[in-house]
Amino acid sequence: xxxxxxxxxxxxxxxxxxxxxxxxxxxxxxxxxxxxxxxxxxxxxxxxxxxxxxxxxxxxxxxxxxxxxxxxxxxxxxxxxxxxxxxxxxxxxxxxxxxxxxxxxxxxxxxxxxxxxxxxxxxxxxxxxxxxxxxxxxxxxxxxxxxxxx
Amino acid sequence: xxxxxxxxxxxxxxxxxxxxxxxxxxxxxxxxxxxxxxxxxxxxxxxxxxxxxxxxxxxxxxxxxxxxxxxxxxxxxxxxxxxxxxxxxxxxxxxxxxxxxxxxxxxxxxxxxxxxxxxxxxxxxxxxxxxxxxxxxxxxxxxxxxxxxxxxxxxxxxxxxxxxxxxxxxxxxxxxxxxxxxxxxxxxxxxxxxxxxxxxxxxxxxxxxxxxxxxxxxxxxxxxxxxxxxxxxxxxxxxxxxxxxxxxxxxxxxxxxxxxxxxxxxxxxxxxxxxxxxxxxxxxxxxxxxxxxxxxxxxxxxxxxxxxxxxxxxxxxxxxxxxxxxxxxxxxxxxxxxxxxxxxxxxxxxxxxxxxxxxxxxxxxxxxxxxxxxxxxxxxxxxxxxxxxxxxxxxxxxxxxxxxxxxxxxxxxxxxxxxxxxxxxxxxxxxxxxxxxxxxxxxxxxxxxxxxxxxxxxxxxxxxxxxxxxxxxxxxxxxxxxxxxxxxxxxxxxxxxxxxxx
Numbered sequence: 001x002x003x004x005x006x007x008x009x010x011x012x013x014x015x016x017x018x019x020x021x022x023x024x025x026x027x028x029x030x031x032x033x034x035x036x037x038x039x040x041x042x043x044x045x046x047x048x049x050x051x052x053x054x055x056x057x058x059x060x061x062x063x064x065x066x067x068x069x070x071x072x073x074x075x076x077x078x079x080x081x082x083x084x085x086x087x088x089x090x091x092x093x094x095x096x097x098x099x100x101x102x103x104x105x106x107x108x109x110x111x112x113x114x115x116x117x118x119x120x121x122x123x124x125x126x127x128x129x130x131x132x133x134x135x136x137x138x139x140x141x142x143x144x145x146x147x148x149x150x
Numbered sequence: 151x152x153x154x155x156x157x158x159x160x161x162x163x164x165x166x167x168x169x170x171x172x173x174x175x176x177x178x179x180x181x182x183x184x185x186x187x188x189x190x191x192x193x194x195x196x197x198x199x200x201x202x203x204x205x206x207x208x209x210x211x212x213x214x215x216x217x218x219x220x221x222x223x224x225x226x227x228x229x230x231x232x233x234x235x236x237x238x239x240x241x242x243x244x245x246x247x248x249x250x251x252x253x254x255x256x257x258x259x260x261x262x263x264x265x266x267x268x269x270x271x272x273x274x275x276x277x278x279x280x281x282x283x284x285x286x287x288x289x290x291x292x293x294x295x296x297x298x299x300x301x302x303x304x305x306x307x308x309x310x311x312x313x314x315x316x317x318x319x320x321x322x323x324x325x326x327x328x329x330x331x332x333x334x335x336x337x338x339x340x341x342x343x344x345x346x347x348x349x350x351x352x353x354x355x356x357x358x359x360x361x362x363x364x365x366x367x368x369x370x371x372x373x374x375x376x377x378x379x380x381x382x383x384x385x386x387x388x389x390x391x392x393x394x395x396x397x398x399x400x401x402x403x404x405x406x407x408x409x410x411x412x413x414x415x416x417x418x419x420x421x422x423x424x425x426x427x428x429x430x431x432x433x434x435x436x437x438x439x440x441x442x443x444x445x446x447x448x449x450x451x452x453x454x455x456x457x458x459x460x461x462x463x464x465x466x467x468x469x470x471x472x473x474x475x476x477x478x479x480x481x482x483x484x485x486x487x488x489x490x491x492x493x494x495x496x497x498x499x500x501x502x503x504x505x506x507x508x509x510x511x512x513x514x515x516x517x518x519x520x521x522x523x524x525x526x527x528x529x530x531x532x533x534x535x536x537x538x539x540x541x542x543x544x545x546x547x548x549x550x551x552x553x554x555x556x557x558x559x560x561x562x563x564x565x566x567x568x569x570x571x572x573x574x575x576x577x578x579x580x581x582x583x584x585x586x587x588x589x590x591x592x593x594x595x596x597x598x599x600x601x602x603x604x605x606x607x608x609x610x611x612x613x614x615x616x617x618x619x620x621x622x623x624x625x626x627x628x629x630x631x632x633x634x635x636x637x638x639x640x641x642x643x644x645x646x647x648x649x650x651x652x
Binding site (some may be wrong): 003006007008013016020023024027031032033034035036037038039040041044045046048051052054055059062068069070071072073075076079080083084087088090091099102103106107109110112121122125126129133137138139140141142145 | 167182199200204239248317320324325327328331335337338340342366369370371373374375484500538539540542543546547550553554558560561563564567570571574576577578579580581594598600601604605607608609610
């Protein structure tokens, strides 16, 4: 098992392909002359499985490119988690508050030390983009708990 | 002449004050995006999609198109001054451009790339203007089997022209095709793979997936090791290449524009690939290939000319066949669909104002860009003094607003984050992301036309080989699939020529 990245990826692809084929079967396949909704995904899932099996065989025989090693993972991890939380709290908190918090977190992770600077830049960014998009460009953004103010 | 008359009416449309303004905004934003590394044209076009909802479609395409080719002008700036490509189509410009800057010749390098971009752009608009109507006439003869084969060829080209292993590209392509089937099936109205989530019945938003994979995914990768960069201080005297430079590179400019125009038309082609091919070609035809990589002005001129001509000519398949060949064009495809315009062979006849208005705007846009880039280069360089961490926050916010505003729901922001993480992982595993996103759109066209063809032929798959145009297209596809050897040679040559990482 020299190329662990490729092995994991091909198992993932095979899993997706099998799941799609089962799901497509339930949607009815029909015949080539009368294809039903499941026909196309079923065929595509099959091709995906074949391709992933080839990748798997290559990985086992030690050919292929393999994966890059991971660098420092904590920064991307914090950002990913932060963005997930953001998508959940965006509607209740509103764009301005949620974006300010997210921006503070990201800048902090990227080594901005002065808290005043952090907060200032984040506030300017969130309020500025809010007014630019919501007011000037008619792209309405959620107001959340500030609904009375905005 | 018919063309001149049409072009005249196109200028009448493009010269209205609002369209002029939108064009100007487009090319300025495009240049800025090109200058700033980390934010590519597709993400910017996606961000501005919701802004265009209330515009008329002509203005929308004028502005969005301006972003795409404007970025080709701006992209070379960072390549030359910083050795960091502002966008992927300027990766190869680093090789000789940065060397020229080191030798104190940043001015001529920047000048050559601006003039080359202008020239390439104009050549390509003329080509677009002259061949698009006749190509559309050919397109009108296309039935479902021809479209099926054309889309298959387009998908294969997208895989073959993307970086990395072909097998991995094919796997990404199939993933994209499958993602495109999520939602209500177009022929029968059945819900597919929605897992009972009401938001998914409308399908996965192409814009959301693209922003996740390219915008957020890229940021996540960059956060692993935040870069510290410093601008190479150089005096920007004499922006114009001297006579000796011109003697060396006038032919490169012409070769670059022809090559770029041709590659832009190919499905799956576009600005990025054309810049690599143009550089390789220059090196091969040069009498002194050893000068390349050491500050040869041809190595700046050719790829910069080619990427702008390819950006422009990649509008040809969109406007004549309705097939988007690359991500930026795919975003414009989405914009047209939102405005109720179905890109295809009928577009030029049904919406001549759109076609000729956009063409006229491209002539003006390129002239504007030349005017913006040469004297104002110092201003654009100032943009680069923004520290990367602020840029990261801005990119994240842009992606969030872009994803949110597609349907005005936080669900899409969540979906974008998931695809961002997916984008991070596939990049780590060295899978190319571009075929996936393109296949999401092309897959839907493929399913529809394949279904229609099969119903036409009573389930006989041979229909794709029996029709002449379709069989030729499939033959080319088959030929492509059988030439991984040629590709590995090409890859080796490319990697030996390029010492830069993108």
